[in-house]
Amino acid sequence: MAFLDLDGLRLHVQRLGPQDGRPPAATAVLLHGLLTDSLASHYFTLAPALAAAGVEVLMYDQRGHGRTGRPPSGYRLEDFVDDLAGLLDRLAGDGPVHLLGNSFGGTVAFSLAARRPARVAGILAVESEPASPAWAAKLDGILRRAETELADESTLAWVAAQRGAHTARLARSAGRLLAGTSLARDIPASRLPTEAQLRAIRCPVLAVYGTESDLADQAAWLEELLPRCRSTFVPGQEHSVLVEAPGTVLDLTLAWLREHGAPLRGPAARVGQDLEGSLR
Missing domain, CATH: 3.40.50.1820 (Alpha/Beta hydrolase fold, catalytic domain)
Structure with a gap:
């Protein structure tokens, strides 16, 4: 490492x-x-x-x-x-x-x-x-949805039940990333080629x-x-x-x-x- x-x-x-x-x-x-x-x-x-x-x-x-x-x-x-x-x-x-x-x-x-x-x-x-305007709009929707859903304990419980503990841990980490940073707002506002x-x-x-x-x-x-x-x-x-x-x-x-x-x-x-x- x-x-x-x-x-x-x-x-x-x-x-x-x-x-x-x-x-x-x-x-x-x-x-x-x-x-x-x-x-x-x-x-x-x-x-x-x-x-x-x-x-x-x-x-x-x-x-x-x-x-x-x-x-x-x-x-x-x-x-x-x-x-x-x-x-x-x-x-x-x-x-x-x-x-x-x-x-x-x-x-x-x-x-x-x-x-x-x-x-x-x-x-x-x-x-x-x-990256394109269509890509930015799509990511905006995906990230906004994820920001809400991954903050919901019932969603995380469903992930654990349906996809297993490992996937649930990844989902919980993703929720912390979205909650603790500006990523969900920054990605759609990117400078596009x-x-x-x-x-x-x-x-x-x-x-x-x-x-x-x-x-x-x-x-x-x-x-x-x-x-x-x-x-x-x-x-x-x-x-x-x-x-x-x-x-x-x-x-x-x-x-x-x-x-x-x-x-x-x-x-x-x-x-x-x-x-x-x-x-x-």
Whole structure:
């Protein structure tokens, strides 16, 4: 476990890398989603296998989440993007990196690519979308509802009964985050990238959706918006693709990294090689 100070924010960072002493095949930064998510969702799914394939993996708890500091304010999208940019400047050298974003983590990745395109080799976005006025309005409704519901003990009791104690603990932590910070008001008030800035993103993008997710309907729009975007769909899944189908997401990630020049190695590399053709 390590902590990085970024302008007064104590950022919890985990770093996994190749164990064979050879230079990394690529650098991947894994970005988690809002409220109930943390770097743990990547640590227990993609990260170890990526490191075993020769990838330098950086993960961190986004502001307000996990073991990272929880300031009372400062939760606009641009604040999250500033954190990512600062992390890259401190820990990832000068070259471009691959960004793997789950849900809101993908939104942060798209925004960094719009701001600093030379820093981004590619984006793999799982159940995610770029920030837009429609995105801000949707998040406003979701966060306002969550702020009310997660403060209600009867709601938390229902979550525990229906989804288990672990999910209930995550929901309770999310409720504390919303109650103790300005996040629910800051996110909808974020400074959004313009459509022209998004259209200027030229790095390759793989958008992964669950077939049963509401976001799957945006695939054609995103492919039209981003000139190098391609979509793939995980059958039978809703929004929690990473948690519910981690093996599939890992296989897609390895194949995508190989396709874009990462010389993967070890047993996992064979999986990426086998699937690479199916992504073309």
